[in-house]
Structure formats: structure tokens, C-alpha cells
Amino acid sequence: MIAPTVGHYVFTRADGQPLDFIPGQFIQVHFSYADGTATRRSYSLANLHDHALGPGESVEIAVSYVPGGSATALFEGLDIGGEVQASGPFGRFCLQPGDHNGRYLLIATGTGVTPYRAMLPALATLIRERGIEVILLQGARNLGELLYHDEFRAFADAHPEFRYLPCLSRGLPDAAHPEMRHGYVQQFLAEIGPDPARDIAYLCGNPDMVDATFEALKETELPVPQIRREKYVSSK
Structure with missing residues (x-):
């Protein structure tokens, strides 16, 4: 817990593959509501990133807990070694190579x-x-x-x-x-x-x-x- 209602989570890819992302991008975590309806939540990648993440390197996210939230229940229920389904990375909220600002x-x-x-x-x-x-x-x-x-x-x-x-x-x-x-x-x-x-x-x-x-x-x-x-x- 890095704040009273925020957890910092560290994952590695279960398939052993690398993950490359641009700082500012996010992943989506997939899960289902209690009634079986599929849904997903987006989480920005928190890694101090300066290179491609090779096989076995960690993927870090910060998760806000919402009282009664289905995503909160998912993350609070994870034990060490627990798995989530995820996709990505996505997004364009990144530093742009063509920027010439001061x-x-x-x-x-x-x-x-x-x-x-x-x-x-x-x-x-x-x-x-x-x-x-x-x-x-x-x-x-x-x-x-x-x-x-x-x-x-x-x-x-x-x-x-x-x-x-x-x-x-x-x-x-x-x-x-x-x-x-x-x-x-x-x-x-x-x-x-x-x-x-x-x-x-x-x-x-x-x-x-x-x-x-x-x-x-x-x-x-x-x-x-x-x-x-x-x-x-x-x-x-």
C-alpha cells in the first residue's frame, strides 16, 4: 500500500515474453462482474522505464481501491503468484519525439x-x-x-x-x-x-x-x- 486507498502491484508476464511500452501508456486488466459480464479497467504503467522490458522483468501499476468495486475485489483477492488477464500496452499520453519545447x-x-x-x-x-x-x-x-x-x-x-x-x-x-x-x-x-x-x-x-x-x-x-x-x- 503506497497510500491508504492505493496499492502498488508488481507483475511479470506468465508467458515469459517481453513487454515493451512507451512511458505514459497503460494496460487493460480483464475480469468479469459477479453476473458474468465481461469488463476491463485501464492502469498506467508505473515502471521507471528506459528500455524494453525483457522476459521476466516486472510490470508495475498503481490501483485505487473503490469501496464495493469489482476491480478492487479482484486485486484485494490476489495472493502472491496470483494471475490476472491483461492486454496492451495502449495509449498516446507520452512524450513525443518531435517536441521542440523548452x-x-x-x-x-x-x-x-x-x-x-x-x-x-x-x-x-x-x-x-x-x-x-x-x-x-x-x-x-x-x-x-x-x-x-x-x-x-x-x-x-x-x-x-x-x-x-x-x-x-x-x-x-x-x-x-x-x-x-x-x-x-x-x-x-x-x-x-x-x-x-x-x-x-x-x-x-x-x-x-x-x-x-x-x-x-x-x-x-x-x-x-x-x-x-x-x-x-x-x-x-
């Missing part, structure tokens, strides 16, 4: 920060090779729900070009880091000053946050093609 604005709430964890090795390369800057605005209610917080802080400490701004809606802890903010991620856009001439923004997480931040970024005149979105919907 800065990325990565904005997330909840498990929406998962793809940004997977992007860290690629961002380190872009910082080194292109001199880009990165700002990560991560929203949560409190410190205990701030997923992968220590990893993002360590990355920021090691890369001055990467600025990490955790935003806590229910107040700051004692001795909070100077870069920690009290409020919602969209409240701090003015502080980072979105710049249409150099910024590409990524929005991932709660649909209300994604919509509100999308509108706020448009008001700063950031062109819509420079705003990439992925909404996470909790579902039973």
Missing part, C-alpha cells in the same frame, strides 16, 4: 501521477540532451496520499531543472518542504507562468481537475495542441 508542465492528481513516474528516465535524458525544464504539480488531500512523493523529491534534488510542487488541499504538514503548497493544482498555474512560446502541458487524473486546469491553461493562451489530457475515472 519546458514541460506535468499536472496530476491521485494515481494520475503514475505515468509521470514512468517518464522520469526519459525526462533525465531530455534535461541532459536538450536542456529542457520540467515542473510537476501533484495534487492530493494530504501527505499520506501523495503517491511516489519521495521519488519525485529525490529526482528534483538531483536535477535542478526539475521543479516539484506538491499541492495538498487539506493543509500542510509540520516542517513542510518550501516547495509544498496548500491548495489545488490549478491555483498555482499563475506561479509557474505558462508560456505559449515554450510550454507543453500534460494533465492526468481526476476529470474535474483536468477540465478546470484545461480551461485555466487556455486562458493563459496556451494553444490546445500544446495541452495533452488523460482522465482517470474511478469505477465500480
